[in-house]
Amino acid sequence: MIVRLLLAALAAGLIAGMAMTPAQYVKTIPLIMQAEAYEGSGAGHSHGAGETAAAAAATPGHSHDAGDAHGAHGHDDESMLGFGRLGDTVLANLVAGAGFSLMLAAVALLTGIHFPVGREGLTRGVLLGAAAWFCVQLAPAMSLPPAVPGFPYADLGNRQIWWVVAVLMSGIGVWCIALRPEWPLKVLGLVVIVAPHLWGSPVPEDLSSEVPAYIASAYAAASLATTLFFWLLLGGLIGHFLSRVPEEAPA
Amino acid sequence: MTAHTQTLSLTDRIGARTLAGLMALAIGSILVFGVGLANSQALHDAAHDTRHSYGFPCH
Secondary structure, eight states, X not given: OHHHHHHHHHHHHHHHHHHHHHHHHHTHHHHHHXXXXXXTSSSOOOOOSOOOHHHHHHSTTOGGGGXXXXXXXXXXXXXXXXXXXXXXXXXXXXXXXXXXXXXXXXXXXXXXXXXXXXXXXXXXXXXXXXXXXXXXXXXXXXXXXXXXXXXXXXXXXXXXXXXXXXXXXXXXXXXXXXXXXXXXXXXXXXXXXXXXXXXXXXXXXXXXXXXXXXXXXXXXXHHHHHHHHHHHHHHHHHHHHHHTSOXXXXX | OOOOOOOOOHHHHHOHHHHHHHHHXXXXXXXXXXXXXXXXXXXXXXXXXXXXXXXXXXX
16 A cells, blocks of 8 residues: 555656646746846856857856856756756656655645545645645745746855745645644644744845846746646646555555 | 564554655655755756746755
């Protein structure tokens, strides 16, 4: 049963992760590439020499050349894994899908969410996926918006710590609100969700950026939209697949 | 004096669902950390577009 549960979660994650690549190439990655054309003047970050032709044309002699100094592997067709930019992204999306799926299935298994066979299991899965989208995407995005390359950045480590804490606290808060009947716990859940935002996320000192505001705002919406698609699909698949693992089945 | 030593496996004690959940949590955390947060240039480059698209803090 354990192996079948893990395989069910893995399968759901791989399918949802595979579906994510075309969604990203429709919505988010064109904006990332556009933004990279503006990146480099002052951001102090480089992506190797293999940027888009537009990047080279837009800012001749910009700091991307410095990529040869630290990590010459850009997002060109000669990526270090040898799959090219598209291949790397497909692979990363599969791994991300599997990872998120295993963690979401773990939450369902550890909090005692059961998936009955049929429509009810599917519905519960989709709701679980929606809750996960709130915790992993929307809640952290409210203080740390999804950002394109070339944006002003606060310290990476601080932002990562804040992001992980915000995701964990949002998860605990949603659990208190959605799965606990006691109303004091529901109030506490709300407080736990809001707390990291009151504390405040790391904000860069200088907010000016070369990247046009239109790209940035379109990107934030695109990121939230594509990930909503991912989490709803993933949740539905988890609900469906886990409902088909019999409780008493041998490993 | 026959001692019936019945060794309970981990599965019997905490339940198969809980055990599977803990295993899934461990494996999933490692995968998500690797794709989204690991501070390795190679991993960052390979997962760059994925990290940005999922809103992971990047750069």
